[in-house]
Amino acid sequence: MKVRFVEPGNRPYKPTPLNYFVYDRYIRTPSVGLNTLATIVKETVPDTLMYSESISRLVMEDILDADIIFIGIFTFNAVRGYRLARYFRKKSKAVIVMGGLHASMNYREAVKYCDYVLLGEGDESVLEMVEAVRSKETPAFPGVVYQKNGKLVHTGERMPPEQFETIPDKDLVYRYRKMAGHNTLWGQVHASRGCPHNCDYCALVRHFGRRVRTRTPENVLEDIRRTIAFQEEGHHRLLKAVWITDDNFFADREWAMEVLQKIIDSGIRYHFTVQARWEVGLDDEMLVLLKKAGFVELAMGIEFIDDASFALYHKKSSKQKIVESIRNIQRHGLSVRGLFILGADNHTVGVGDQLADFVIENHIKGALIQCMYFVPGTPVYESHKDRLLHKDWSRYNGNAVHIPEKMTPYELQLENIRASKKIYSFPRLVYALLHEDALHKLMFLGEFFWHMSIRADLRKELPYLDRRST
Numbered sequence: 001m002k003v004r005f006v007e008p009g010n011r012p013y014k015p016t017p018l019n020y021f022v023y024d025r026y027i028r029t030p031s032v033g034l035n036t037l038a039t040i041v042k043e044t045v046p047d048t049l050m051y052s053e054s055i056s057r058l059v060m061e062d063i064l065d066a067d068i069i070f071i072g073i074f075t076f077n078a079v080r081g082y083r084l085a086r087y088f089r090k091k092s093k094a095v096i097v098m099g100g101l102h103a104s105m106n107y108r109e110a111v112k113y114c115d116y117v118l119l120g121e122g123d124e125s126v127l128e129m130v131e132a133v134r135s136k137e138t139p140a141f142p143g144v145v146y147q148k149n150g151k152l153v154h155t156g157e158r159m160p161p162e163q164f165e166t167i168p169d170k171d172l173v174y175r176y177r178k179m180a181g182h183n184t185l186w187g188q189v190h191a192s193r194g195c196p197h198n199c200d201y202c203a204l205v206r207h208f209g210r211r212v213r214t215r216t217p218e219n220v221l222e223d224i225r226r227t228i229a230f231q232e233e234g235h236h237r238l239l240k241a242v243w244i245t246d247d248n249f250f251a252d253r254e255w256a257m258e259v260l261q262k263i264i265d266s267g268i269r270y271h272f273t274v275q276a277r278w279e280v281g282l283d284d285e286m287l288v289l290l291k292k293a294g295f296v297e298l299a300m301g302i303e304f305i306d307d308a309s310f311a312l313y314h315k316k317s318s319k320q321k322i323v324e325s326i327r328n329i330q331r332h333g334l335s336v337r338g339l340f341i342l343g344a345d346n347h348t349v350g351v352g353d354q355l356a357d358f359v360i361e362n363h364i365k366g367a368l369i370q371c372m373y374f375v376p377g378t379p380v381y382e383s384h385k386d387r388l389l390h391k392d393w394s395r396y397n398g399n400a401v402h403i404p405e406k407m408t409p410y411e412l413q414l415e416n417i418r419a420s421k422k423i424y425s426f427p428r429l430v431y432a433l434l435h436e437d438a439l440h441k442l443m444f445l446g447e448f449f450w451h452m453s454i455r456a457d458l459r460k461e462l463p464y465l466d467r468r469s470t
Contacts, residue, residue: 001134002047004066004094005038007031008073008080009053010394022449023184028054030176032190032245033100034072035168037126042172044127049172053080055185056175064092068133070126071114072100075203075375078110079394085113095133101207102393105377107145108152117145121193121208123161160208164193165215167223170230181235184446187227187242191220191259195248197277199303200313200383201341203375204247212251217259221266228270239442241296244274250286260289271439273297273337278317281325287332296439297365298329299337305358309344313380326362335365335440342419343372343412345405352415356422365440366447367423370398371416389468398454399461408469410462417458424451 007030019027030052042048051058063069069088073081081103085096099118103110107117116139118125125143132139139146143158170176179185192214195205215223227242250256263272276298280286290298302322304310310317326336340355359367373396374381374388387403395401400412407415424447432444 001045001068001130002066003038003041003045003049003068003070003130004063005034005041005048005050005070005072006058006063006084007034007050007052007054008071008077008084010077010080010397012053012080013055013057018449018453019182019184021184021446022453023446024450025453027179027182027184029185029188030054030173031072031100032168032188033121034070035170035173036164036166037070037072037099037122038172039166039169040123040126041130042169045130049174051174052176055173055179058084059174060091064088064094066092066094068130069094069096070118071096071098073098073102073110074100075102075373075393076397077394078102078106079392082110082113089114097129101203102375104207105203105375107154109376111145111147111152115146119143119145120158121160121164123164123166125158160193160213162213164213165219167219167226170227177230177234180231181237183237183239183442185231186239187231188245189220189223189227189242190245191215191223192246192249192252192255194251196251197248197316199315200379201373201375203378206377208247212248214252214255217255217262220259221262224263224268225266228268239439239446241271241273241439244272246275248277249274250276250280250283253283253286257286257289260286260293263293264289268294270294271296273299275299275301275339277301278322278325281329281336282321284328284332287329287334291333295334297335297337299339300326302338303341304344305340305355306346308346312345323362326364330363336362337366338364338368340367340369340419341372342369342415343400343402343404347404347412347415348406349411349415352417352419353422356419359423360428365436366443367419369416369419371400371412372402372404373398374402389465395461397457399458400465403468408465410465410469413458413461413465417455420451420455420458424448 014026016026038050071081088096096114097116097118098110098114099122103117104119111117120143128141142156144155146153193208194212196210272295307318329336384402389401400409404412429448433441
C-alpha cells in the first residue's frame with residue numbers, strides 16, 4: 001500500500017530570494033498536525049510520505065499512483081485543497097480523504113470534493129481509515145462523512161484522543177530537511193490541545209474542544225530536542241528559535257510549569273516563543289520559569305484594545321488588565337507580540353491608528369493584524385453569514401470579507417493597511433536596527449518586509465471592496 005499526505009498552499013511554494021526574509025508569501029512552516037498523522041501511518045504503511053506546498057512543489061507522478069491521498073485544509077487554503085482534490089479524483093484511482101479544521105467544521109462542503117471527510121483530530125481514526133481502504137470496506141467507525149446515493153452519511157461524533165504522544169517525523173515531509181535552514185521557517189512543537197475559553201471567533205476551541213489535554217512533559221521535551229536538531233544540523237541559521245504553538249499553553253498551570261522546569265533541567269540553550277492569554281502576564285512565578293527556560297517572547301492574543309469589543313465577542317479580558325500584563329511581562333525581561341483583530345461591530349474609522357498607537361506606546365515588538373475572520377461553524381460566522389461579501393476562502397486571510405456595522409468594507413481594509421504601515425514604518429525599522437538586541441533586530445527586519453508583502457495583497461482587494469462599499 002502507498003499513502004500520500006498533501007498540505008495545499010493558498011499561494012503554493014515557488015523558489016525566490018523572498019523566501020529568505022518574507023514569511024507566508026511563497027513559504028511557510030508545514031503543518032504539524034498533518035505531519036503527525038503521516039508519522040502515525042508510517043508505522044503501518046512503510047511507503048508513506050507528506051508533501052507540503054508551503055515548502056515545495058508537488059511531485060504529481062508520485063502522488064497520483066497512491067492508494068490513499070489525505071488532504072488537510074484550513075479555511076485559507078481550502079480552495080486550493082478542493083482544486084487539488086478534483087484533479088486527483090480525475091487523474092488517480094486513489095481514495096481521496098480530506099480532513100483538518102475547515103473540512104471538519106464545513107464537511108457538507110468538503111465532502112463534495114472527496115470520497116471521505118475525516119472529522120476531528122485523526123490520531124486514532126487515520127489508521128482505521130487506512131485499514132478500511134486496505135480491506136476495501138466502507139468506513140463505519142465514528143468520525144467519517146461521505147456521500148452515498150446522493151445522500152450525506154455521518155457515522156457519528158468521535159471523541160478526541162486522550163493521549164497523543166506521537167512526535168512528528170519531519171523527514172517524512174518532502175524536502176523539509178533541505179529547507180529547514182531558512183530563517184523564515186520556525187521549528188514548531190504542539191504540546192497540548194483545547195482551550196477552556198469560548199471566544200466567538202475562535203475555530204480552534206470548536207475543533208479541539210474546551211477541555212485541555214496534554215502530552216507528558218518528557219514527551220514534549222524530546223519533541224523540542226528533535227525539533228532543534230532538525231533545524232540546526234547542516235544549517236547555519238541566524239534565527240534560533242522554536243515556537244510552542246499551543247492555543248493556550250498555560251491553561252493547565254501545573255503542567256505548564258512542569259514542562260518549563262524540564263526544559264531548564266535539560267540544559268537546552270535555545271530561544272522559544274509561545275502563544276498566551278493576558279493572564280499569564282500576571283503570574284510572576286510562571287514568568288520567572290519562562291525566562292530561565294529560554295523564552296524570549298510571548299505572542300499574546302490581545303485581539304481588541306477596547307472593552308466593548310471584548311464583551312461583544314465573549315472574550316474575558318479588559319484593556320486595563322492587558323496593559324498591566326504587558327508591563328509585567330516586560331519587567332521580567334520578556335517581550336510581547338500582539339495578535340489583533342479589526343472590524344468588530346463597534347469599530348469605526350480611526351481604529352487602525354488607535355491600534356498602531358497602542359502597539360507603539362506599549363513597546364509591543366511585533367503585530368499580526370487581521371480583519372475579523374469567519375470560519376464556518378463558529379458563533380461569529382453564524383451571526384454574520386448574511387453580511388459576508390463572498391465565500392472565496394482563499395481571501396479569508398486577513399482581508400475584509402464582511403460588511404461591518406459602522407464602516408464600509410473598503411474603510412476596514414484601509415484601517416488594516418494604515419495600522420500595518422504605521423507600526424512597520426521605515427523610521428521604526430531604523431530604530432529597531434540601532435537599538436534592539438540581535439534577535440529582535442532580525443525579527444523586525446523580517447517582519448518589515450513581511451508586512452510590506454501583506455499590504456501589497458491588501459491593496460489588491462481595494463478596487464473590489466470599493467465596488468462593494470457603494
